[in-house]
């Protein structure tokens with residue numbers, strides 16, 4: 172049998188893996204520990220019977236995009252509406268649409284490592300060249316380093332992730348503004364991935380304007396307790412939204428997803444309460460970790476990156492798994508040598524994690 176050769180760029184790739192090990196406490200993928208409110212699930216079940224199953228969904232997803240604009244407009248400097256919102260099946264599909272519209276063959280995409288692996292991965296799958304600069308040892312971004320890379324390589328897309336996955340660091344407003352200035356100078360687009368934006372004290376939503384080349388992406392997967400619902404979105408200038416609508420497949424968002432998104436947004440207070448609780452939990456875990464032999468970086472997200480001192484990270488990871496606790500093993504990722512990332516769970520799950528880690532690191 173003959174097989175068609177996969178594209179050169181794809182042949183070199185490893186794909187994206189997040190191993191799912193079957194253990195009691197799963198704190199490895201930054202999901203919310205609690206399900207969404209029961210009232211949301213009930214409303215969705217009731218709403219499903221109203222769907223016209225023989226018809227294509229609303230291609231423009233107007234109701235959903237309007238509701239997203241209502242909610243996110245609270246944080247933008249000027250009013251926004253459906254024309255400023257692009258929604259897709261998870262924010263990863265939003266990122267892919269951005270790369271299809273503005274990246275691709277003969278174009279360049281910039282990242283600052285370490286950061287979310289899918290930025291460079293999706294850019295490459297779409298045929299773009301990826302250029303990267305390294306963050307400082309403490310994972311902050313040196314604006315001069317960023318400026319040099321962007322002026323030198325002139326990417327059409329520049330990715331920032333704030334708070335940054337997997338480091339947890341919030342990108343300070345001055346940094347985002349400085350990077351945006353260079354992006355404007357080179358005629359590119361700045362994408363600020365805010366998958367964890369609601370956990371952090373500052374959002375790039377405050378920079379949005381119709382005549383600035385900057386967009387913010389967010390998702391229902393983390394803060395909204397709805398990773399099973401594949402729904403993410405972008406807020407930005409209407410001309411970006413128009414360009415993305417040109418590359419996304421027709422009717423990409425099915426009626427169930429659109430309905431679920433609209434109904435989820437009815438529970439904004441509940442989401443904010445759950446986020447506030449996780450932020451409290453973050454403080455508790457950081458305090459507990461600081462009494463152990465680990466290096467740690469300040470997190471503005473729902474996870475914490477840490478590095479056991481004087482211990483092999485992968486070994487510690489395995490010993491946690493042996494105790495029924497799964498965290499993300501970043502120990503072999505470039506720039507993250509020896510690091511592990513723990514997602515905030517329920518109080519009980521976090522206690523189990525702390526007990527297991529204490530035992531692994533101190534023998535007590």
Ligand SMILES: *Cc1c(COP(=O)(O)O)cnc(C)c1O
Nearest residue numbers: 261262263287336366390392403
């Ligand atoms: C989890 C995550 C996403 C998310 O994805 P969905 O496709 O919306 O589930 C995007 N960006 C970052 C940085 C993430 O950590």
